[in-house]
Amino acid sequence: MSNAASPAPAVTKEEPGGALSFYGVWLIAAAALVVLPLIFSSGGSLTSFSLIGIAIIFALSYNILLGQTGLLSFGHAVQYGLGGFLAVHMMNAVASHNWPIPLPAIPLIGGIGGLAFALLVGWVMTKRAGTVFAMISLGIGELVASSSLILRSVFGGESGITTDRTALMPLFGWTFGPQLQVYYLIAFWVLISAIAMYALTRTPLGRICNAVRDNPERVEFIGYDPHVVRYLAYGFAGFFAGIAGGLTAINFEIANSAYLGATQSGFVLFAAFIGGTAYFFGPILGAILVTYLQLGLTNVTSVSLLYFGIIFIGIVMFAPGGIAGLLMKHRPLIRAGSLGMVIPSYLVAAIPTLAFALGAILTIETVARYSGGEGEGSTINLLGIPFVATAPATWAAAAFLLVGGYLVARLTWLRVAEAWDRAATVARDRGYLA
Amino acid sequence: MAELIVISTLNGVLFGMLLFLLSSGLTVIFSMMGVLNFAHASFYMLGAFFGYQLTRWIGFWPALVLAPLLVGAVGMAVERYGLRNTHKHGHVAELLLTFGLAYAIEEIVSMVWGKSPMDYRIPAALDFPAFTVFSTNYPAYKIFMLVVSVTIFVALLIALKRTRVGLIVQAALTHPSMVGHLGHNVGRVFMLVFGVGSALAGLAGVIAGPSLVTQSDMAGLLGPILFVVIVFGGLGSLPGAFIASLLIGLIQTFAVALNGSLASLFGPLDPGLGPSPLTDIWNVTVAQIAPILPYLLLVLVLIFRPMGLLGTRES
């Protein structure tokens, strides 16, 4: 984590051909977005890709706050949700007045909604950073979520407000009825937003945001008001969250108060943090992983949220740099050619760690089925092996994997740490590690 | 009207004292360790569920003692094996750890006990009306809750003034930066304080469980209000937390009891206007906006007194 220096991605400017590989990354990303639905063309994967795309924008917007400016928000879904509601109202208005506004412009309206609310409440909120900001963002989140249930005419109460995305004027013959067209609309905005947010990190404001994150007190003595810096960052984060909200509204053709709520705010925090906040691409990884897990886990387990909580706790405790931080930690080793020194220890550690994880899963599922509804199937299907939740043999297996896996894993991870020290020493000697 | 005032004041003070049982622990933990324990309300929930379960197994009175101790033990384990290892990554990581924990605890509770409310009943010995104010019977159990919370409050005050750990806590409240210089047993003091804070939250859960609803979403409902209380009172200020607890307890209780709306005060709006935010606001009752009142208060205090009521601290 300590060598996770700048939040820039893997490209740094002193490498020859830096500009080329910089544009290359975005070109590859664009190509991937275009080609993906051609390879995985089923309806299910299109829906997944659409959701992942929205999550990427949302998580990146969150990282403007947490990773770039050091502001921990528990209420980021407010801007997202309000963007969604504004987008829905706008779509309905456009459809009923026949305004010549095509659907692809709607997310921008959502963004403006998010921005407007962020600018409205942001000045008071960003007066202070740290814990106080975190608590205030939580309070504002609750305030807006509760108010949305009172202002029924705007937010539609419990059921929300629906819209019809095909009622807007078609663009080049596209009606945006089919999911594929919606996917491309989302992909377009993902690319634009990601480039814009990356560019933001390379501006004077973006760099001063980093300075405020590192040391707000010192910033005051180089001419900057940290309050203004935080406020601007809050506005940008709100804008891009609103775009994500607008895309969600288009995707589901509905906006409801759940968009604004604590669950959604927690989701984006999980995605950004699990992915890693110190690097620009971290939240992208996190958004992909968390959305994928969310979609995948709900089908196989009734306690998917518990797994999220546990994964999150694990990341906070053992890898606060997130997945991106873990990956980037290996970069100096790769450059120094000493990565091979740690790989064997990883492989050895993987076996008991996997056993431990399986034990944990088996334990959780056993408890869930045992105490949950008896009517539901009490057989746990893990790696193709059926476990009966009520059988003592299952409990014994779970306990054995959990305890045994833990004890052995501990030993093997000590070996990993030793191997790491040796590999890092080599990297340091060769000048790839400060 | 007089009846409403008396009953609501009693209920408001009761709710306020309950909030203080929670916010006092949260404040002390924050002052000493710099950690805002997001899972504090989850300990309260654990208290209620442990209380419910133990009441079914061994009866209410043993549960009243045992459940908070269990919750305290959970808290100490969290401090020892979670927070202490996360400390090196900074306060944001610590806050996030407790956030993840709150999440996990809620899921575990609903996994074990389900999502519907528990049948956690008031003990028979206390199930009678204590007195009658204007035709309303005031339940003895509520008086019991009040007595327990006031007793704890007094006991805390004495402990704070008279014991060694109490003096350390006091010093930490006024001079947060000096906690680091406490010497070799600082880890133990932290663990103890965290344990006691969690146990207090657990106790609040045990006694509130039968009176309020014992359900897996109770932490999620109370948690944000708790944070409003301590930000409103001023982070790290125990008297501030006390005043804010009572204030928010009273305001919420009174709001819930009031059924008036702008429409009932000034007459209904012209029905020809159709639905709009104005009609929404016009017709909403005070009781309906009760849940958002704490947050409105929070916004107001932030505008006019960013440090909180009695706060002195920047962050």
Add this chain to the structure above:
Amino acid sequence: MTAAIEVKAVDKSFGNVGIIRDLNLSVAKGERHAIIGPNGAGKSTTFNLISGHIKPTSGEIRLNGDVISGLRPFEINRRGLSRSFQVTNVFARMTVWENVRCGVLWATGHRYAFWKNVDNLPEVKQRTARILDDIHLSHRRDVPAGLLTYAEQRELEIGITIAGGASVIMLDEPTAGMSHAETDRAVALIRRLTEGRTLVIVEHDMSVVFGLADRISVLVYGNIIASGTPDEIRGNPKVKEAYLGEEID
């Protein structure tokens, strides 16, 4: 000619405790002025008062003739006063290059700009490179500041402080904790970098103070008991009695 810094009858108390009492100080433009005094005399508090970190209880502070007491630190900084910190106070996760560049940005007029690429600002680039060169940290430009050695961090601290081109530079114990060789290097650095600017420095090392300063003020218990050239201070009996004694001879 107006003084660069003019402190008039400033008091500062925390609660009932008066830390600074009736402080008067005048620093002429282009002067190198050292503030010395025993521990707890209020030297850092004086720095904090002038730079806007804390507000005086009463009294007035002027920078180049304009009243600055009561202004926020960034407002004072924009008027041309920049300070360093006794405890190293850099942007730990950012590289050396970015640390210095942050110090350059406001002064070069880029402010809160979010429409310019920070890497494509030739003026910012040149100035940052020159300062890195000045503080001998060019070879460490891509190292995160948090990983520098202590002496390097102190040099970076000075670099950030002078980066904005302020006319008045205030350095709070710039050589504290440095070895002899490092101190000599730092003094040469300070002398060169503050050429043509006003310098106010708090320092414990008397060889640094007497080698560098044009004028010296002696602060004891929140009050300046003497102010003058190094020779005057050496010969001042009040100073000898209160604080310095044999240290100067």
